[in-house]
Amino acid sequence: MLVEVGISARHIxxxxxxxxxxxxxxxELHIFREVKQPGQFGAEETVSVVGPKGSFPTVRILGPIRAKDQLEVSVSDCFKLGVKPMVRESGKIEGAPGIKLVGPKGEVEINEGVIVAARHVHLSQVFADKEGIIDGQLLKAKxxxxRALVFDNVIARISPDFVEEFHIDTDEANAALVRSGDKVTLIK
Structure with a gap:
């Protein structure tokens, strides 16, 4: 089961x-670049994020608009910002550290929402059905x-709208010397 890698750099x-x-x-957000998952895009707009120890001046917004603010960073980014790294599935931000966001018109303090995204793979329903994979199932990616390695605890995320893509952050990609577009083998 070969799928492409998509490296997720810090974004909000x-x-x-x-x-x-x-x-x-x-x-309204302006599209800078479409991403592989249908309906999602990197926006032209960026914000500054300010933590207790450090900051990043230009963090790209990933659209479309969401119900809650969520900053996705690597473990290395957490160290620079001075926040505790918390590995979470996207959208599960309860109890995760907060951060200050700075834009051209104002500032927002979010009380929670800084996460290190759990590694996951987007799969279409057709692909998942063919391979016998269910939503939430833990897989491996080889x-x-x-610098070959096997990533454990890869969460299968399945939707009819998804395109097959394995998501890891920059720290994980650097550890394996892998780039976006490279192929990985999924293992049940």
Whole structure:
């Protein structure tokens, strides 16, 4: 079961309320680049994120608008920001550290929402059915090459709208010397 790798660099999902504070009332995001998953995009807009120990001046917003603010970073990013790394599935932000967001029109303090995204693989329903994989199932992903390794605890996320893609963060990608577009083998 070969699928492509998609490396997830630090980014933020933003709520409508925070977007209005950071960029102005009724502001709408502008598409910078489509990403592989249908309907999602990297926006032209960026924000600064400020933690207790450090900051990143330009963190890209990933659209579309979400119900809650969620900053996805690597473990190395957490160390720089000065927040406790918490590995979570996307959307499961309860109890995760907060952070300050700074935009051109204002600032927002989010009380929770900084996560290290759990490694996962997006699968279409057709692919999942063919391979006998169910939503939430834990898989492995094997990467070949000079720094070959096997990632455990890869969460299968299944939807009719998804395109097959294995998501890891920059720390994980660097450890395996893998790039977006490379292939990995999924193991049940």
């Amino acid at each position: 999902h933003i709520s409508k309320k925070s977007l209005a504070i950071l960029f102005g009332e009724d502001y 990467i070949e090459g000079e």
